[in-house]
Amino acid sequence: MAELNPALVPLSLYIHMPWCVRKCPYCDFNSHAVPDGKLSLDLEREYLQALVEDFKTQIDFAQGRAIHSVFIGGGTPSLISAQGYQWLFAQLKALIPFDENCEITLEANPGTVEHDPFAGYLEAGINRLSIGVQSFNTEHLKKLGRIHSNTDAVSAIQLAKEAGFERINVDLMHGLPEQTLAQALLDLKLAVESGATHVSWYQLTIEPNTVFFRTQPVLPRDEVLEDIQEQGEAYLKASGFVNYEVSAWRKERPSAHNLNYWQFGDYLAIGAGAHGKVTRPDGVYRFQKTRLPKDYLAKVPAEHLQLKRIDDAELPFEFMMNALRLNEGVDAGLYAERTGLSLDSLDELLASLRARKWMAADHSRLACTEQGHVFLNSVLEEFL
Incomplete structure (x- = not known):
């Protein structure tokens, strides 16, 4: 990475x-x-x-x-x-x-x-x-x-x-x-x-x-x-x-x-049960707060934060799960910028999805076709 x-x-x-x-x-x-x-x-x-x-x-x-x-x-x-x-x-x-x-x-x-x-x-x-x-x-x-x-x-x-x-x-x-x-x-x-x-x-x-x-x-x-x-x-x-x-x-x-959210941006999160995501130089992290309001109010602030780094192997799915919800998708350059991974590693998979008409042929964007949106869950499973 x-x-x-x-x-x-x-x-x-x-x-x-x-x-x-x-x-x-x-x-x-x-x-x-x-x-x-x-x-x-x-x-x-x-x-x-x-x-x-x-x-x-x-x-x-x-x-x-x-x-x-x-x-x-x-x-x-x-x-x-x-x-x-x-x-x-x-x-x-x-x-x-x-x-x-x-x-x-x-x-x-x-x-x-x-x-x-x-x-x-x-x-x-x-x-x-x-x-x-x-x-x-x-x-x-x-x-x-x-x-x-x-x-x-x-x-x-x-x-x-x-x-x-x-x-x-x-x-x-x-x-x-x-x-x-x-x-x-x-x-x-x-x-x-x-x-x-x-x-x-x-x-x-x-x-x-x-x-x-x-x-x-x-x-x-x-x-x-x-x-x-x-x-x-x-x-x-x-x-x-x-x-x-x-x-x-x-x-x-x-x-x-x-x-x-869909472009895999960062978001701080406050409140009972809130989920957040932050980017650091060494990786992408998620965190979650305790769910019950009474427990949230009882804890000292430091105990609310449970930071977990997203494994590199999970990042392709995490990114695509958000980006491919957008009808126009995202600029292909956003993948490396937001994950720290090279898009080249997905060349074979992307070529297969484009051949099946599930992803747009335009290599400058990561986007599903109309048919791909119909089978979006199947498309996303390919990135697991």
């Missing part, structure tokens, strides 16, 4: 807020129901202070870089007050600078009881929202365990626009229990007509350790799922959206934070 230059790798920050009003039956994320459905001010302050202490342990990982994007995920990050975020950002920026045009995304749920007015979040420095609608169908929302209604979902997008947010992602799932083609397409139509500038549209998958895994709801048949995918994609394209990643559609510029 050649020595890596961290200065060439963009740096992001992921912040995990682990609480929800209640746990959804399909969710396998690190989220926990908050007592009485509302986060106390004392707990909010304690957690925010712990985030700052956590961040201090990662200062050296910045290696002179500023943070160019922030994503606040969960859980339900909109349970934290706008004032809390304003204080948090001030503390973090004093430790590692943020780029002047730093993209800061907050995941927010449509339930109006869960968050401050959106204008407060905008004033705190958050400039992009990702609203977890999942569906505009009230019956489907009930089955998914969501606490908002169709009206709440439409209202949340409208209120965000009125508050001044210009970049609004709407999270939607399809292939929901007993969902019809018409219902799935109506969800997309309502997202577009409500003013979403970006849509994350993905199929519900039943994950282990969820209520749905134990109860096994009735999902649409394969032929219905295929029709939803085909007609949904056609509708989004006709509505002016560009599909730039497997499940991401945009009318505006891409999400800088997600692009950094």
